[in-house]
Amino acid sequence: MPATSESRAGSRLAWGLLAAVLTARLLTMAAYPITDTTEARYAEISRLMLTSGDWLVPQVAPGVPFWGKPPLFAWLTAGAFRVLGIGEFAARLPHFALAMASLWLVTVAAARETAPHKRLLPALVLASTPLFYVSAGTVMTEAGLLFSTTLAMTGFWLCVRHGQRSWGLAFFAGLGLGMLAKGPIALVMSLLPIAMWLLINKEWSRLRLLPWTGGLLLALLICLPWYLAAEYHSPGFLAYFLVGEHLLRFIQPGWEGDLYGNAHTEPLGMIWWFWFQATAAWGLLLAVALIVLGRRTRGGRRRLARNDWRRYLLCWMVAPLLFFTFSSNILWTYVITGLPALALLLADDGVLREARA
Amino acid sequence: MIMLGLRIRPWLLALLVLLAPALSLAQLSLAGTLGPLYLSEKELVRAYQQRETAGRALYYLDYLPASAAFYTGGAAEAISLAGSGLQAQGYWLAVHRTKGNRAPGHCSLVYQPGTGLFDLYLCHE
Numbered sequence: 272m273p274a275t276s277e278s279r280a281g282s283r284l285a286w287g288l289l290a291a292v293l294t295a296r297l298l299t300m301a302a303y304p305i306t307d308t309t310e311a312r313y314a315e316i317s318r319l320m321l322t323s324g325d326w327l328v329p330q331v332a333p334g335v336p337f338w339g340k341p342p343l344f345a346w347l348t349a350g351a352f353r354v355l356g357i358g359e360f361a362a363r364l365p366h367f368a369l370a371m372a373s374l375w376l377v378t379v380a381a382a383r384e385t386a387p388h389k390r391l392l393p394a395l396v397l398a399s400t401p402l403f404y405v406s407a408g409t410v411m412t413e414a415g416l417l418f419s420t421t422l423a424m425t426g427f428w429l430c431v432r433h434g435q436r437s438w439g440l441a442f443f444a445g446l447g448l449g450m451l452a453k454g455p456i457a458l459v460m461s462l463l464p465i466a467m468w469l470l471i472n473k474e475w476s477r478l479r480l481l482p483w484t485g486g487l488l489l490a491l492l493i494c495l496p497w498y499l500a501a502e503y504h505s506p507g508f509l510a511y512f513l514v515g516e517h518l519l520r521f522i523q524p525g526w527e528g529d530l531y532g533n534a535h536t537e538p539l540g541m542i543w544w545f546w547f548q549a550t551a552a553w554g555l556l557l558a559v560a561l562i563v564l565g566r567r568t569r570g571g572r573r574r575l576a577r578n579d580w581r582r583y584l585l586c587w588m589v590a591p592l593l594f595f596t597f598s599s600n601i602l603w604t605y606v607i608t609g610l611p612a613l614a615l616l617l618a619d620d621g622v623l624r625e626a627r628a
Numbered sequence: 629m630i631m632l633g634l635r636i637r638p639w640l641l642a643l644l645v646l647l648a649p650a651l652s653l654a655q656l657s658l659a660g661t662l663g664p665l666y667l668s669e670k671e672l673v674r675a676y677q678q679r680e681t682a683g684r685a686l687y688y689l690d691y692l693p694a695s696a697a698f699y700t701g702g703a704a705e706a707i708s709l710a711g712s713g714l715q716a717q718g719y720w721l722a723v724h725r726t727k728g729n730r731a732p733g734h735c736s737l738v739y740q741p742g743t744g745l746f747d748l749y750l751c752h753e
Binding site: 289389553 | 641667669670694698701743
């Protein structure tokens with residue numbers, strides 16, 4: 272089969288499969304009931320936000336503030352309730368929309384770094400990872416976190432590598448949105464892989480390409496007003512959320528300060544197994560590809576890391592795994608920020624071409 | 629399709645992509661048949677709403693799942709039966725079936741949902 276017709280056939284297959292996955296997700300969103308415990312809690316918080324009229328401080332029960340997460344998930348779901356009425360489909364639709372926006376972002380990144388006929392492949396891989404599939408149709412904070420960090424990571428790359436300063440503003444917007452979606456962990460999941468990449472590349476001077484003044488103002492404008500207002504109207508929120516949820520939860524095994532549930536006590540390093548659960552066959556495929564690459568091509572695995580884009584993706588993918596390796600209070604959803612990097616990495620066939628050259 | 633140096637056949641690509649949706653659909657269609665594959669109080673709340681005509685309240689014994697609060701619009705409440713004084717007026721009670729909780733003697737089992745972990749009882753003198 273000539274390469275061009277093979278490419279066209281592959282592209283048609285990718286479009287068809289992506290449409291099938293997304294349609295299945297969209298159509299089944301109303302078929303599932305709102306499930307306990309996490310999703311039901313967030314849906315109820317959103318319902319209370321709408322019925323109470325208090326859009327500033329989320330409430331876990333009437334009059335009881337919810338300090339466990341920032342309000343983006345509740346704003347989105349409560350807004351959908353107001354427009355579409357209270358129900359499963361309305362509750363989940365905004366999270367599906369955020370997931371679609373994340374797919375668009377990886378396609379934008381792929382358009383700059385991947386062969387034209389494979390630009391849809393990362394979106395296809397990402398959409399079909401189990402964790403993405405679940406998060407795209409569930410009332411949780413994960414879809415918002417994924418969108419925020421993917422915006423930051425894509426924006427940073429397009430700004431510092433391709434000189435697109437408007438994407439530099441998108442990087443800062445992603446950080447600000449991440450603070451509203453999940454809190455400071457969104458900053459960590461964006462800045463840690465970037466710091467790793469800069470450290471490996473020794474290209475700290477590239478940071479000058481970012482629009483620091485406008486960007487920092489934009490990020491602060493997005494998130495700071497809500498944090499200040501929430502602390503003012505609900506004193507104690509910042510201490511609980513920043514110190515308890517973001518520090519003690521991870522450094523104290525079996526932390527008992529959790530107001531809204533029980534601490535998880537997984538064995539150290541469990542996050543790596545969670546990554547395989549979250550990626551399923553795609554994680555396995557990456558492992559097989561790395562083995563085959565090493566056997567078929569001399570220095571193939573080393574070549575993987577010689578390319579700047581692939582180095583960036585590797586840092587992006589492993590940062591959450593490294594960060595949570597020494598924490599036992601973890602969930603399988605914590606690996607979600609690295610999934611776009613896995614999808615973009617699998618779509619890259621340049622390593623084989625370079626190795627054979 | 630070449631993925632990181634591996635040639636992936638179209639059928640294999642389709643299999644990899646459709647795995648998550650297929651498992652999700654299987655879970656949806658088998659829930660209730662193979663036991664509670666996901667937990668939600670929607671079915672119990674619907675059973676209560678279909679049967680209740682006299683304005684009697686729905687209570688959850690000791691613990692109120694968030695989905696019960698959601699599907700009742702915040703109307704369901706958690707109670708502890710000791711000293712509740714509810715027997716005389718009649719009420720509906722949801723009792724967790726695996727935590728060793730037992731419904732009081734004046735309550736009779738009305739409905740056992742396929743999803744969720746609570747059973748629905750009607751309680752009256």
